[in-house]
Amino acid sequence: MSNPNIEKNALFKLSYGMYVLTAEDEGKDNGCIINTCIQVAEDPTTVVIAVNKGGFTHDMIAKTKKFNVSVLDESTPMEVFEHFGFQSGKNVNKFESPVYGAKKSENGIYYLSEHINAYLSGYVTEMIDLGTHTLFIATVVKAQKLADTAGATYDFYSKNIKPAPSPKAKGWVCKICGYVYEGEELPADFICPWCKHPASDFEKLV
Ligand SMILES: Cc1cc2nc3c(=O)[nH]c(=O)nc-3n(C[C@H](O)[C@H](O)[C@H](O)COP(=O)(O)O)c2cc1C
Known part of the structure; x- marks a missing residue:
């Protein structure tokens, strides 16, 4: 429901990064684009991700309680956003052929090694129902820097990639x-x- 007190253009002023969120369930690999991942505590190292309930990655994480987040950098081409963000794992296998240097981390989930500067593995400790999205609160069990490149912000994506x-x-x-x-x-x-x-x-x- 649209609220006349809420100007969408004001919300677009918030800053975000761009990420590929990946999961694995019973041999099936999948992933989607998210812009909603932030670190919220230092000890234990904790992140939150907000994932739309309509997505397949959402259902996989709700079931398995684990995920990886690959941090996209400014070299990311539009095809990465199309591949992971414009189609659903409900209909296609996004990892059918090798994509963007995908490798498996210790938790058995893919992360990307191309166009990213870091990845982290999370274990979900709490899920909060937010209506359209679920907020997953997760302890970081692994975090690795892969490059010194600048992360792609939502603003950078809007102005330079999309x-x-x-x-x-x-x-x-x-x-x-x-x-x-x-x-x-x-x-x-x-x-x-x-x-x-x-x-x-x-x-x-x-
Ligand atoms: C720029 C961009 C940002 C997005 N941000 C989010 C997000 O923060 N959370 C989310 O659940 N989906 C987000 N999406 C949408 C999902 O990536 C998209 O619905 C995807 O097709 C879901 O795939 P799945 O069904 O395989 O999980 C975003 C998509 C784009 C292109």
Whole structure:
């Protein structure tokens, strides 16, 4: 439900990093893009991740309680966001062929070794239901730096990686991922098929 007191453009001023969140369950590997991972405590070293309940990675982590986070750097091409963020492991095997130097860490879960500067492995200690998302609170069991490159922030992704919509495109564009809905009116309950964000994150193309 949209709240007139909440300007979406104010929330876009928050800073985020960009990550590939990976999981493994009964031999099945999967991963998705998230921008919501922060360290929240030092001892024990604790991070939180917020994951949309509609995603397959969400269900895998809720079941297995473990995950890896690969920290994307500024060299990351759009294909990485498309591969992990615009399709679901419910329909495709994102690790069918070797992707972006994927390697398994000690917990049996893939992390990427290309376009990332670090990865960490988390073990979930608490799950909080936040409506659209689950907040997973996790103890970090491994963290390794892989490069000195600058991490890609959400702002960097928006300005330098995400392609601008074609000047010929008509309709509504998702401000998060660039998906274009072709149509005069965007349904109020529309959910972006690529990144799962709601209609309020779309703007009309003029
Ligand atoms: C730029 C970008 C940021 C995203 N941030 C998040 C996020 O913070 N949390 C989340 O659950 N999904 C996020 N997504 C959406 C998921 O990556 C997407 O829905 C993915 O297809 C889910 O795949 P899965 O079903 O295999 O888990 C983001 C996608 C993009 C492109």
